[in-house]
Amino acid sequence: MRDAEMTKPVPTFDLYGEKTRKEPDFWLHCETIPSRSSLHRYEIGLHRHDSFFQILYISAGSGDALFCGGRWSLTPPAIVTIPPAVDHGFRFSPDVDGHVFTLLASHMRLSGEVVRFALEPRVTLLEAGKPDSAFIIATLERLAGEWTNRRSGRTNLMEAYLVLALTLAARQWGRDNPQRGAGATAWRMEHLDGLIQQHFRGQKPAQFYARELGISPTHLNRLVKSATGLTAHVYIGRKLIDEARRDLVFTQMSAQEIGIRLGFADPAYFSRYFLRETGETPRAFRVAERARLAAQSSE
Numbered sequence: 001m002r003d004a005e006m007t008k009p010v011p012t013f014d015l016y017g018e019k020t021r022k023e024p025d026f027w028l029h030c031e032t033i034p035s036r037s038s039l040h041r042y043e044i045g046l047h048r049h050d051s052f053f054q055i056l057y058i059s060a061g062s063g064d065a066l067f068c069g070g071r072w073s074l075t076p077p078a079i080v081t082i083p084p085a086v087d088h089g090f091r092f093s094p095d096v097d098g099h100v101f102t103l104l105a106s107h108m109r110l111s112g113e114v115v116r117f118a119l120e121p122r123v124t125l126l127e128a129g130k131p132d133s134a135f136i137i138a139t140l141e142r143l144a145g146e147w148t149n150r151r152s153g154r155t156n157l158m159e160a161y162l163v164l165a166l167t168l169a170a171r172q173w174g175r176d177n178p179q180r181g182a183g184a185t186a187w188r189m190e191h192l193d194g195l196i197q198q199h200f201r202g203q204k205p206a207q208f209y210a211r212e213l214g215i216s217p218t219h220l221n222r223l224v225k226s227a228t229g230l231t232a233h234v235y236i237g238r239k240l241i242d243e244a245r246r247d248l249v250f251t252q253m254s255a256q257e258i259g260i261r262l263g264f265a266d267p268a269y270f271s272r273y274f275l276r277e278t279g280e281t282p283r284a285f286r287v288a289e290r291a292r293l294a295a296q297s298s299e
């Protein structure tokens with residue numbers, strides 16, 4: 001990467017070198033690293049993605065990643081994770097191989113320590129002989145295959161593969177960087193996620209979870225904010241919305257039945273709550289999301 005390039009305005013792309021659209025027309029895009037970098041002499045200049053999260057899986061060759069004012073060597077196998085709005089660039093050797101996954105950040109379904117991991121750019125070195133590393137590699141290769149082959153059910157599988165790969169990568173990175181790990185924060189976020197999974201239908205307030213964790217509500221809010229960027233109230237409520245979304249898309253239950261299942265005594269209040277949190281009525285969300293998934297399946 002040329003140092004003079006650091007002084008130039010940093011362009012914003014959806015995909016590198018392509019004009020950014022006002023409304024992205026994909027939630028996930030996959031391509032090989034050589035397919036685009038070879039067009040630019042294997043140098044990807046500094047740029048950013050305002051709405052997209054990227055995962056680069058380097059399986060062969062070598063290179064450097066540039067972000068946060070530093071340079072990181074890339075030795076395969078390795079993955080690079082880049083959150084939105086972070087200036088970054090790459091220089092690869094001509095024998096580089098691997099995949100680039102570009103996904104709409106708003107589509108990501110992460111929680112707990114994985115969110116903290118994904119908030120900053122990372123280079124995570126993998127060791128093919130270790131079970132977790134081998135599983136990450138296999139998962140990303142399966143993800144690329146699902147994207148390319150366009151078989152039925154691929155959206156659900158691709159979402160699952162992304163969460164699995166990022167969760168294991170967060171664990172791997174934490175093991176390799178113990179001095180930068182979250183310690184008690186990671187344990188408490190993991191415990192909080194388990195409590196939310198257990199009690200979300202009871203719609204417990206943040207004070208309940210703080211008490212279960214043995215900390216004050218203020219401390220809980222500060223903890224969740226530092227790990228996820230969300231308030232404790234919003235983070236806890238997100239579980240209800242995620243469950244409602246799944247039921248609306250993948251079951252035949254009415255909005256009234258879904259509301260009752262999620263602990264809403266008043267079905268009308270569930271519809272108002274869903275509208276307030278998502279900007280759509282349950283029915284409008286169901287129709288739009290099923291149409292989107294049907295269109296993807298037919299591609």
